[in-house]
Amino acid sequence: xxxxxxxxxxxxxxxxxxxxxxxxxxxxxxxxALRDQHKSTLASKAVALAERASVVIxxxxxxxxxESEGFDRRHLDLPTEQxxxxxxxxxxxxxxxxxxxxxxxxxxxxxxxxxxxxLERWLSGQATGGAVADLLFGxxxxxxxxxxxxxxxxxxTPACLNFSGxxxxxxxxxxxxxxxxxxxxxxxxxxxxxxxxLSYSPSPTPT
Numbered sequence: 001x002x003x004x005x006x007x008x009x010x011x012x013x014x015x016x017x018x019x020x021x022x023x024x025x026x027x028x029x030x031x032x033a034l035r036d037q038h039k040s041t042l043a044s045k046a047v048a049l050a051e052r053a054s055v056v057i058x059x060x061x062x063x064x065x066x067e068s069e070g071f072d073r074r075h076l077d078l079p080t081e082q083x084x085x086x087x088x089x090x091x092x093x094x095x096x097x098x099x100x101x102x103x104x105x106x107x108x109x110x111x112x113x114x115x116x117x118x119l120e121r122w123l124s125g126q127a128t129g130g131a132v133a134d135l136l137f138g139x140x141x142x143x144x145x146x147x148x149x150x151x152x153x154x155x156x157t158p159a160c161l162n163f164s165g166x167x168x169x170x171x172x173x174x175x176x177x178x179x180x181x182x183x184x185x186x187x188x189x190x191x192x193x194x195x196x197x198l199s200y201s202p203s204p205t206p207t
Contacts, residue, residue: 039081043081043085043088046085046089047085047088047089047092050089050092050093050096051092051093053093054095055093055095055096055097056089056093056095056096056097057096057097057099057136058085058086058089058096058097058098058099058115059098059099059101060078060082060083060086060098060099060100060101061078061082061100061101061102062078062079062101062102062103062104062106063079066079067102067103067104072163072164073104075154076104076105076106076107076151076153076154076157077106077107077110078102078106078111083110083111086098086111086114086115087111087114089114090114090115094116095116096114096115096116097115097116097117097118097119097136098111098112098115098117098118098119099118099119099121099132099136100118100119100120100121100122101121101122101123101124101128102120102122102123103122103123104148105148105149105150105151106150107150107151107152107153107154107191108150108191108192109152109153109191112191119132119135119136119142120146138200141199141200141201142197142198142199142200143197143199144197145195145196145197146192146193146194146195146196146197147194148179148194149179149180149183149190149192149193149194150190150191150192150193150196151183151190151191152189152190152191156183156188156189156190158174158177158178158179158181158182158183159172159173159174159178161173162174179194180193180194180195
């Protein structure tokens with residue numbers, strides 16, 4: 001699992017339990033082929049294990065090539081190889097819990113039907129492995145709330161028509177209707193609204 005992005009918040013996880021690992025070197029075409037074969041083998045093993053398990057925990061994440069410092073994201077989608085694997089896991093076991101690792105919102109519409117629950121952990125640092133385990137197994141209450149809206153699709157976002165600016169200048173064509181204000185003003189359907197959150201216990205509604 002990713003502990004942080006590849007910018008200033010990057011985290012090697014040397015003294016933690018982020019669970020992140022991988023080869024960042026350049027091995028050329030032969031290395032790419034080996035990695036693809038390795039991924040395919042791992043995917044097959046994951047499906048076989050899922051078929052025998054009572055519950056599947058699928059950790060999905062945005063790679064550094066999709067989000068980091070110095071550039072803007074061009075889409076809100078998870079990698080296809082991950083969502084394809086999720087569909088395969090759900091086909092052999094309907095009890096799939098998705099744990100998301102991402103620095104910004106991702107569209108869940110194409111794949112959330114393959115999961116019974118989604119835990120959004122963002123990029124939560126070195127000790128994220130233990131924290132996620134505590135939440136999943138009920139030792140801690142997942143009482144957080146979304147700090148941003150999760151749209152149904154990229155085209156529904158308020159800034160979509162103005163992205164990515166003109167001649168190096170950012171144009172805020174939506175005016176004051178940024179974020180949740182735009183969704184409220186247009187009564188636009190969203191996957192999960194700003195402030196959404198579920199927990200194991202009831203919480204009082206502010207008045």
